[in-house]
Amino acid sequence: MSSKTIKTFNPRTGNFLAQEHVISTPKELNQKVTDAQLAFMVYRNTSGNERAILLETIADEIEAVKEEILGIATLETGLPSGRIQGETGRTLGQLRLFAEVAQKEFWVEASIDTALPDRQPLPKSDIRKCLVPLGPIAVFGASNFPLAFSTAGGDTASALASGNPVIVKAHNSHLGTHQCICDAIVRALERCNLPKGIFSSIIDEDYELGAALVQHPGIKAVGFTGSFNGGTTLLDLVSKRKEPIPFYGEMGSINPIVLLSSALEDPKMVSTLMGSINMGVGQFCTNPGLILAIEGEAAQHFCSKMTDAIQQTLGEVMLNRAIYDKYEASIAKISSEKSYTLLGQGTKAQGALSVQPSLALTSGKKFLTHPKMSQEIFGPYSLIVLCEHQEELAEILMQIEGQLTLSFMGEETEFDEHVHLIALAQEKVGRIIFNSVPTGVEVGHSMIHGGPFPATTAPNSTSVGADAIKRFVRPVCFQDAPQSLLPMALQDENPLKIFRKINGKWSLDKI
Numbered sequence: 220m221s222s223k224t225i226k227t228f229n230p231r232t233g234n235f236l237a238q239e240h241v242i243s244t245p246k247e248l249n250q251k252v253t254d255a256q257l258a259f260m261v262y263r264n265t266s267g268n269e270r271a272i273l274l275e276t277i278a279d280e281i282e283a284v285k286e287e288i289l290g291i292a293t294l295e296t297g298l299p300s301g302r303i304q305g306e307t308g309r310t311l312g313q314l315r316l317f318a319e320v321a322q323k324e325f326w327v328e329a330s331i332d333t334a335l336p337d338r339q340p341l342p343k344s345d346i347r348k349c350l351v352p353l354g355p356i357a358v359f360g361a362s363n364f365p366l367a368f369s370t371a372g373g374d375t376a377s378a379l380a381s382g383n384p385v386i387v388k389a390h391n392s393h394l395g396t397h398q399c400i401c402d403a404i405v406r407a408l409e410r411c412n413l414p415k416g417i418f419s420s421i422i423d424e425d426y427e428l429g430a431a432l433v434q435h436p437g438i439k440a441v442g443f444t445g446s447f448n449g450g451t452t453l454l455d456l457v458s459k460r461k462e463p464i465p466f467y468g469e470m471g472s473i474n475p476i477v478l479l480s481s482a483l484e485d486p487k488m489v490s491t492l493m494g495s496i497n498m499g500v501g502q503f504c505t506n507p508g509l510i511l512a513i514e515g516e517a518a519q520h521f522c523s524k525m526t527d528a529i530q531q532t533l534g535e536v537m538l539n540r541a542i543y544d545k546y547e548a549s550i551a552k553i554s555s556e557k558s559y560t561l562l563g564q565g566t567k568a569q570g571a572l573s574v575q576p577s578l579a580l581t582s583g584k585k586f587l588t589h590p591k592m593s594q595e596i597f598g599p600y601s602l603i604v605l606c607e608h609q610e611e612l613a614e615i616l617m618q619i620e621g622q623l624t625l626s627f628m629g630e631e632t633e634f635d636e637h638v639h640l641i642a643l644a645q646e647k648v649g650r651i652i653f654n655s656v657p658t659g660v661e662v663g664h665s666m667i668h669g670g671p672f673p674a675t676t677a678p679n680s681t682s683v684g685a686d687a688i689k690r691f692v693r694p695v696c697f698q699d700a701p702q703s704l705l706p707m708a709l710q711d712e713n714p715l716k717i718f719r720k721i722n723g724k725w726s727l728d729k730i
């Protein structure tokens with residue numbers, strides 16, 4: 220064990236917390252991957268029911284220490300207790316959703332093409348396929364979701380649900396919270412009598428171990444949530460591996476909102492947008508960082524109401540020094556650049572890492588010629604872009620890069636008149652929203668939290684919702700296999716009682 224330790228930082232007081240966390244060594248990393256590989260030999264053969272019990276037990280163990288988690292997470296993140304309580308509830312909900320997914324086993328996508336022994340000129344074999352787990356998965360969480368996108372977040376829950384061991388690279392902004400969750404998962408594994416190697420974690424100091432983790436030959440996929448820089452750096456490392464593996468990077472986004480004419484005059488629009496921009500001190504990947512509208516009297520009036528509103532908002536502390544420094548530097552740059560107008564700023568609350576919410580304005584023409592304007596500024600900031608006409612707005616939608624979400628605000632008749640914009644949006648995002656802000660992501664069966672690059676590195680996936688499980692599996696097909704050697708999902712009797720595709724048709728039938 221290393222003698223080197225690190226501490227987490229309290230963004231309110233500006234002091235480090237007392238608890239020391241031991242940095243992992245490369246030798247420990249290797250041992251954890253070996254343990255995960257051995258555990259995989261057992262865990263991949265567990266039933267959906269056994270995995271469901273594990274996930275339920277993890278949720279119960281976390282719930283049992285939720286007060287302890289609340290205490291440490293609020294100190295480490297500066298987030299208010301209501302937010303941590305809400306996120307704990309969401310994390311438990313995600314674990315229980317994946318318990319249900321594991322238990323019902325429909326995710327295996329079983330398909331059976333029955334044999335045709337008399338087919339001429341050659342007989343046709345019996346061919347059956349289903350999805351199986353990949354192997355040990357590396358998980359990197361984000362600072363702004365210390366629970367729901369971290370140690371026992373959606374990546375861990377979906378990987379465990381499909382039968383994969385997990386090794387988490389702890390986030391250095393919330394190591395105490397991470398430790399509470401790790402302890403809960405270890406207790407759950409003991410209670411379920413499952414190998415310890417199914418879950419472990421490492422603590423890194425300078426990105427070296429994180430890099431070694433994604434390059435380790437024993438790792439079979441990576442789930443990452445965090446910044447564009449972090450995600451693309453790790454993606455580069457993964458691409459240099461001898462054996463290529465899937466890398467699911469969920470990164471930042473500016474989540475454009477298009478305000479159609481009626482929305483500019485909606486009396487509730489300003490407070491709705493302000494609530495979303497400032498929610499969680501703007502530290503959400505779904506923060507609305509870009510507001511698009513057509514120039515005119517209504518747009519000018521809207522901008523002046525937004526300016527008044529931002530000036531009346533109170534900023535809060537940000538999650539860590541790096542995020543604070545980046546936000547302050549970005550806003551200082553905007554104030555000094557001619558291409559933007561800094562419309563207004565709120566006031567700072569008390570606290571070492573407190574910031575002012577900020578709102579800027581530019582024209583469609585300037586936005587189109589300054590690509591940097593479309594980069595995420597992580598924090599309570601949004602840029603209003605006033606376009607000369609519809610064509611300019613459409614050009615912006617064509618030019619912007621991949622996003623997690625894009626919202627349209629207006630009346631249904633206006634949506635009908637702007638179907639071309641909605642069609643353009645579909646090419647760019649994972650979720651199209653009508654008359655609602657992007658913050659707030661429901662965890663369910665139909666949610667897509669993903670999108671084309673640079674929102675993610677894998678546009679064919681979602682990191683939230685039941686389909687997140689599909690990231691950590693691969694298809695295997697069995698040709699003319701004896702019944703006793705087939706996975707239960709493919710056996711003639713359909714013992715799991717799941718829907719299967721039999722000769723191309725969905726069915727619950729036995730063969």
Ligand code: NAP
Nearest residue numbers: 359360361362390391426429445446449452469470471504
């Ligand atoms: P981050 O700085 O990228 O950190 C995420 C994780 O990656 C941490 O464990 C970090 O290590 C590690 N990391 C970062 N850079 C690395 C590098 N160069 N090499 C190896 N490891 C590296 O992200 P964050 O500040 O925690 O989170 C905020 C960002 O996440 C925002 O951009 C937000 O939009 C995005 N986010 C996206 C989603 C989504 O679903 N798309 C959800 C939440 C947040 P350390 O702990 O050592 O820093």
